Amino acid sequence: MxxxxxxxxxxxxxxxxxxxxxxxxxxxxxxxxxxxxxxxxxxxxxxxxxxxxxxxxxxxxxxxxxxxxxxxxxxxxxxTKRSNLIAVIVSNLSVNPDFASILSQHMIERGLNLLFFTLDQDADADRAIQQLWQYRVDGVISAAELSVEQIGVLRERGIPLVFINRLYDVMGANSVGCDHAEGEGWLIEKLVSAGHSRFGIVAGPEASVVSRMRLRGALDKLAALGCAAPQVVHSDFTYAGGREAMRGLCGGKKRPDAIVCANDLMAIGCIDEARLALSLKVPDDVSVVGFDGYAPGQWGGYQLTTVRQPVASMVKAAVDMLVARIEEPSMATEKRVFSGELVEGSSARID
Amino acid sequence: MxxxxxxxxxxxxxxxxxxxxxxxxxxxxxxxxxxxxxxxxxxxxxxxxxxxxxxxxxxxxxxxxxxxxxxxxxxxxxxTKRSNLIAVIVSNLSVNPDFASILSQHMIERGLNLLFFTLDQDADADRAIQQLWQYRVDGVISAAELSVEQIGVLRERGIPLVFINRLYDVMGANSVGCDHAEGEGWLIEKLVSAGHSRFGIVAGPEASVVSRMRLRGALDKLAALGCAAPQVVHSDFTYAGGREAMRGLCGGKKRPDAIVCANDLMAIGCIDEARLALSLKVPDDVSVVGFDGYAPGQWGGYQLTTVRQPVASMVKAAVDMLVARIEEPSMATEKRVFSGELVEGSSARID
The missing domain is CATH 1.10.260.40 (lambda repressor-like DNA-binding domains)
Incomplete structure (x- = not known):
């Protein structure tokens, strides 16, 4: 022996x-x-x-x-032709700190392992797709945007793909997401019914699908409620970007009375800029709302009014959907959309 | 064709x-x-x-x-007997958001891929070690603590292992770390020479190796400078834990004039508790310092005085060391220790 x-x-x-x-x-x-x-x-x-x-x-x-x-x-x-490996693709912009940990636990429960790719540059996605093919992964979960060509390569090769927080209308692109438009609608409705009328919107990068969906949701609801068109500035989802956007929005004569940010980190930047540089009180002088449910947004100094994404439900659904597709590749393409949760903090004057 | x-x-x-x-x-x-x-x-x-x-x-x-x-x-x-797979083990407590991204880029440059394990429970480490063996990984980088037995299993199986931010005196445990004691020493020296004399220390969990090294560094420097023994409380590295620890330390009659926290997140909690609940001014009434270089600590409202860990240098060194060991398994066990960088913010009265 x-x-x-x-x-x-x-x-x-x-x-x-x-x-x-x-x-x-x-x-x-x-x-x-x-x-x-x-x-x-x-x-x-x-x-x-x-x-x-x-x-x-x-x-x-x-x-x-x-x-x-x-x-x-x-x-x-x-x-067996099964590697029990799942490729997980994330971009720097899409990382939620809880994401990898929750995903990892769901993988463990199913006996799956996680081959991890972070995309910093455009070329990285092509490399990731080449590599995950080499390791014969059983499937892919992507929290990063992929091109139509890249999605096509995975489909041709018969590798099941589920996007998380990226809803696509591309053939074969299964996805799990949060209802961004609905969530923005809730925030706008609350702000309007509390008397806000001059809106400033801090959107994310123009190329971001998530930012586009959130912006669309806010604009549609404002139009539906008969509000004046808001000022819209695009930023980069960062704290510094939020501060700069706030300076831009509040520099003119007609300062907005409500700032709607495409994520919590920029909303935190807006609050700090308002208090520390512009001597404005939040929410007395200006209301600020975010989106995501980022933990620091709930710290005592911020208490952001925001929409929390149901990350745990979304991750579980993505893994369930992927495993179902590995078992049964002929399933029709599917989208699962979860509602967010309105968090009524103290960064906005709402009832 | x-x-x-x-x-x-x-x-x-x-x-x-x-x-x-x-x-x-x-x-x-x-x-x-x-x-x-x-x-x-x-x-x-x-x-x-x-x-x-x-x-x-x-x-x-x-x-x-x-x-x-x-x-x-x-x-x-x-x-070839090479999988080009590197297992990366992290625990919930050890995740630095930049870590995975920087690591991933260094892996890409070397044609390596990353098999990712997050440990939530004690049993997860045993599972991770079993799985990484099954996939014949070329080596392991661990940002989580492993037992002496687990380290022994990897050594027996000839799988090179490098710890990042965990300095061990265990045979075969190579490591890359930050000089925690040196960094704490800098902070204490600055605080003492600015006239602080009543110290409170918020340590991390008693089981945490990083917390123990930081605490040791602070206590040794205080003793060397002839200061009175500080009040020490143990917490859990979280924001809420920091707030609770601050309540405990400042509840008595002899309130500390300087709070030294084992990480930035707890320091942020201490600052918020001081300002929002205890009506204390930071740093006028109490100085607060942290450790890590966590990005939110540098937001306008906090501007933490802290020691920034050189994450990029540490990650690069860990990958270099691991690759060298894969090429040459007979290399002697090695430690590489990097100095942190003192960040003089505005959360402490120092010159």
């Missing part, structure tokens, strides 16, 4: 590049023989989601430990 | 589980034949870090595109 275990360790630490090395490893056959059970019982015991009796598991685990057996994911991949 | 390409796509989207399917794929041999070059030239062209002439690359890429060739990472792994 000791000899066998040594062989396994040598296999892992060796850099000899011997292609036969994997053949020397302890196999499920060895474990089955020692445990006195069938090989398929051993396989079930090590396959997430499959079960064996407690007595069977004890026998198998004892034999596996004795032999130093570790089921080899790579070897299994060549047989 | 069309026929070949169809076969490749069918291979990817099929769920037939045919173990021969990979054998039907377009190989580097096919590409070499069509391009009229050697098979090793094709291999070099698709191997990160290896180069071929521009003319050669053009020929090969044209042939590869025509055939729909994608070098198969899995097949290559069985030959």
């Amino acid at each position: 000791t000899k066998t275990r040594t062989a396994v360790h040598h296999d892992a630490s060796s850099s000899s590049g011997d292609p036969q090395a994997i053949g020397r490893m302890v196999t499920s056959y060895d474990v089955a023989k020692l445990a006195g059970v069938s090989q398929s019982a051993v396989s079930r015991c090590f396959t997430p989601g499959k079960s064996v009796s407690e007595r069977m598991r004890t026998k198998i685990m004892r034999a596996a430990d004795e032999l130093g057996y570790q089921p080899n994911a790579i070897a299994r991949m060549l047989i | 069309t026929k070949t390409r169809t076969a490749v796509h069918h291979d990817a989207s099929s769920s037939s589980g045919d173990p021969q399917a990979i054998g039907r794929m377009v190989t580097s041999y096919d590409v070499a034949k069509l391009a009229g070059v050697s098979q090793s030239a094709v291999s070099r062209c698709f191997t990160p870090g290896k180069s071929v002439s521009e003319r050669m690359r053009t020929k090969i890429m044209r042939a590869a595109d025509e055939l729909g060739y994608q070098p198969n990472a899995i097949a290559r792994m069985l030959i």
